[in-house]
Amino acid sequence: MTAPTPLPTSETVVSRPQTPLLLGAVLLVYLGQMTLNPIIAPLSREVGLAEWQVGVTISSAALMLVLTSQFWGRRSQSWGRKPVLVAAFALATVTMILFALVAWAGMTGLVTGVALFVLFVLFRGIGFGAAIAAVPPTAQAYIADVTTDETARVKGMAGVGAVQGIAMVGGSVIGGLLSAFGLLTPLIAVPVLLVAGLVLITVRLRREQRHELIAEPARVRPFDPRVWPFLLAGFGMFTALGFIQVITGFIVQDRLGLDAQTTGLVTGGALLAAGVGMILAQAVIVPRSGWTPPTLLRVGGTIALAGFLLLIMDAGPVPLFSSILIIGLGLGIAMPGYTAGPTLLVNREEQGGLAGLISATTGLTFVIAPTAGTALYGTWALLPIIVGAAIMAIIVLFVFLHPRFRRMPADPDPEKR
Structure with missing residues (x-):
């Protein structure tokens, strides 16, 4: 096994990085x-779809993320970022109009009925899911390509998360305000x-020169x-x-007893x-903390677990x-640890594949969880929240106890990982 070169040298960094422009596309x-x-x-209730059908629609989008993210991530290194993003935005536009x-x-x-459900899955799920699957791995692989140290890498990945929070x-x-004028x-x-x-x-994104591309980006095994x-x-x-x-x-x-249009407005507030919490974490806390990826995972996971436990309470809006x-x-707080951590351990040729794998892993969670969550909600409203809290508790224990997160800062030898 050859030693990785996770941090690019001046010869491998893409000239004149356009990171703000790429983050604008993500936004x-x-x-x-x-x-x-x-x-x-x-x-969904206005058009007569059941809760589980909404879950299947969202899960189908996540399935497309799983199936196409590695492809898009590698293509962003071999074709270039601009062709990938142009194709993604064009597909997303068409499917959202439909x-x-x-x-x-x-x-x-x-x-109505089955036909409506199938069209929801086709356009909101499959079409839009395949389109947005291209954006996160393209942005993450680009940031991995143009950052030169761990601190810059973490800040760059936090930037992706920050614009997602924004x-x-x-x-x-x-969505909340416009829903007051009708759900359409x-x-x-x-x-x-x-x-x-x-x-x-x-108009604005520069296309890479041939020497800046990687002809055969490497796959990364999960x-x-x-x-x-x-x-x-x-x-x-x-x-x-x-x-x-x-x-x-x-x-x-259901907890606040609202009608459909008011629900859209209040859900927007929730x-x-x-989003405010995410922006505060990734635009303020993470860049100023200087924490390593394992520390970000531990601190962020613990805070999120507290939020899940509080959500179990049905005690009003506050x-x-x-x-x-x-x-x-x-x-x-946890997300930059998850996205930046493994990029510090792989070669430049593997960054596109890794970015796709990270996006696919995230997408895989939404293949099953939304459908399961909506189905469990129909059985007992608290059940999906309790299950989510239990999963979060297990992961918090994992990031505190697994040797990878305890040894990483002091063990630079990839052969030992």
Whole structure:
């Protein structure tokens, strides 16, 4: 086994990095996705879909993330970032226009039942899922390529998480406020955001020169001893999140006794709290802490666990909003540890494959968790929250006890990992 060269030299760093522009692309695609979150629960009830059908729709998007992330991650190194992102934004725009039309047809009764469910899965799930799968690995592989030390790497990965948090806040505000004008209004706004991203990438993003590309990016195995502990930690944390993310709208509506349009507005406020926690974590706490990836996982996981335990309480809006904020804060601290940690242990040729693997691992959690969460919610409203808290507790113990997280800062020899 050859020694890795995880940190690029001046000869391998892409000239004139366009990191802010790439983060802008991440912001816009996630802003489009997050704008839908406040309305997905009330929209499903308006068109006559069951909770489990919403779960299947979200899970199908996650399945596409699993199936295509490694492909996109490697292609971002062999084709270049610009062609990958242009294709992704174009596909996302088309599928969201079609999804808005399907939602309108469902609300007016033109399409109902199984046909409506299939179209939801096709456009919101498969099409949009395949499109957004390209964005995180492209951004993560790029940051791994242009950062030169551990601190810069962690800050760069935190930047990706920070713009996701900003998108969560912005999407919550946009989706919640626009839902007051009808549930179709946010659906119309999403393609507009995606077109803006497509224009930004097409006009402003520089295409790499041939010598900056990697002809044959390497695959990274999920059970590679250098990376699997990080993948398992991330898988557990996002699985716990997946059990509650899709049912947040149902929790808000049922605990507070709200109608459909008010639910969209209040759910937007709840997701806004999560986004504020994530932004605070990744824009302020992580860059200033100087913590290593294992420390970020330990601290963030513990805070998120506290949020899950608080969410179990049905004591009105204050504990509800507080718990969601705490979960966002904890996962916001943990995420850069999950994404940056393994990038410090692999070669440059493996960064695209690793970025795809990280995204696929995250996506895998949302293949099962949303469907399971919505099904468990139909059985007993507290059950998915309790299951999520239990998973989070197990992962917190894992990151405290596993040797990878205890030895990593002091053991630079990859042969021993």
